[in-house]
Amino acid sequence: MQHKIIDINSDLGEGMGNDAEMMRFISSCNIACGGHYGDETSMSKTIRLALDHNVRIGAHPSFPDKQNFGRLPVDISSEDLKASLYEQLLDFKSILDSEGGKLHHIKPHGALYNLLKMDMDLADLFLDVTCKYFPKSILYVSPDSSILERAEHRGARCWIEAFADRNYNDDLSLVPRSQPDAVIENAAAVLAHVNPMILKGHIKTVSGNRKSISPRTLCVHGDHPNALEIARALNMNVKELNITIG
Structure with missing residues (x-):
């Protein structure tokens, strides 16, 4: 049987003040890159922490909405959203390059992440x-999603992601x-929520039903x-x- 490997990720660089401590327990991080939170200073600081702890580095773009921390859908044209995402990722990559880091993955944040589960046009x-500008980066995505x-x-x-600290509906x-x-x-x-996922490949939804899920990465907010x-x-x-974190 193939040995199991699980990545533990966390959304950091969001002004919570616990980034250095969180780095000790995770293997990858998703750093806010200006859409819902973050600027050059916070990105540089969090990138340096990740490099110091040998934690893989990802970008965490969102709807451009710092007021609501990116947790609400934004009425924005496709052209403006595409331009914002490109700007967020390009700014982050520029700072990452200057710090000597490597972009491992991209994980959308908040309302954008949730809408990408069901909206094919938004997914495209x-x-x-x-795919055009960062083709080598892994995407952290939700299971059974658009x-x-x-x-x-x-x-x-893609790496399928599950949230360790969030409950799921029947449609995942x-x-x-x-x-x-x-x-x-x-x-x-x-742990009661996570262990069935990583040991048996299923999750207990909030309604009590079991659904199949086999995450490659687990998120702690x-x-x-x-x-x-x-x-x-x-x-x-x-x-x-006896599962490898990585």
Whole structure:
């Protein structure tokens, strides 16, 4: 049987103040690149931390909406969105190059991530930017999603992602943050949520049903109130299961 490898990622560079501590427990990070948060200073600082901890570096673009932290859909033309995504990624790549780093992956943020699950046109727009200008970068995407289907059609490399600290609906979309059971609050509940995914290839949805899922990467949100506790516990748990983090 093939030895299992799981990546643990986190959305960082978002002003939470815990980036250095989170780097100890993850193997890749997604750094805000100006759409929902971030500027040259925050990007450079987070990139240097990742390099110091030998953590793979990814860009975390979003709708251009710092006011709502990129968590709400934005009424924006296709041309303007494409230009914004290109600018965010190009700025990030320029800073990354200046720090001597390598772009490993791209992971959309917030409302953009959620809409890319179901919107084929938006998926094609996103891929128009990433495939053309950053063709060697892996895309972190949700399971059973439009972006996954379109990316595979266009030959883009993807890692299926699952959120360690978020509950899922039956269609494998995330339970909206507006609902009380959207976020998993503590480390013990996170491990109960995650272990069936990595050991048995299924997830228990918020309605109690089992759905197939085999993630290559697991995300712990850096802005979760218990992010450090969860990341530490997840890291230890994966190692205790004799699964390689990487």
